[in-house]
């Protein structure tokens with residue numbers, strides 16, 4: 156099976172976690188896109204969605220699915236999203252698709268977090284995938300120095316094919332931090348949150364996944380945390 160087929164399989168399985176007549180939080184990225192396409196088939200069964208990025212909002216609306224502003228929503232039944240890495244405790248690295256801050260906000264108000272990923276995303280120790288950190292542009296260099304002190308090698312994310320900084324939906328910059336071996340994700344998340352100028356870190360440990368649907372050649376495996 157190709158990686159896309161594995162992603163499609165978990166996206167299909169995630170439909171079982173959609174709560175009828177409720178608001179669904181929707182993530183960002185290639186796996187989340189497959190989920191959106193599946194959600195479109197049962198759109199009449201849900202109240203609507205909250206999106207974690209402009210790209211996701213556009214794809215949802217393109218399917219005729221209602222997208223609410225989070226400020227108009229009191230509660231989200233379930234948040235469904237991909238991950239760049241996930242460990243055995245349900246902690247994740249996210250933000251490869253640049254949406255980490257809004258993803259973290261939507262996840263924080265959701266009763267359940269269902270992570271959908273192909274099997275290659277499950278790792279023993281996270282950190283091989285560079286950890287994305289969203290920063291206020293003027294603090295790019297000072298935050299980079301603080302991250303280097305934690306043992307990482309931060310690199311400013313650029314717009315593909317240019318020398319210009321990539322700008323997020325929130326007007327932030329992204330530092331992708333390589334070389335970390337994340338043995339205590341909760342502690343590192345708390346430490347990075349303390350750095351002045353950080354908007355959000357793509358480490359989802361304090362609020363990790365409740366369930367992970369993992370696409371493997373033997374079928375979709377369900378991990379519960």
Ligand SMILES: O=C[C@H](O)[C@H](O)[C@H](O)COP(=O)(O)O
Pocket residue numbers: 182183184185186187236237238239248249250251252253254255258
């Ligand atoms: O910002 C993007 C998100 O955190 C994605 O969920 C993550 O990058 C995984 O993306 P994909 O499903 O494309 O591998």
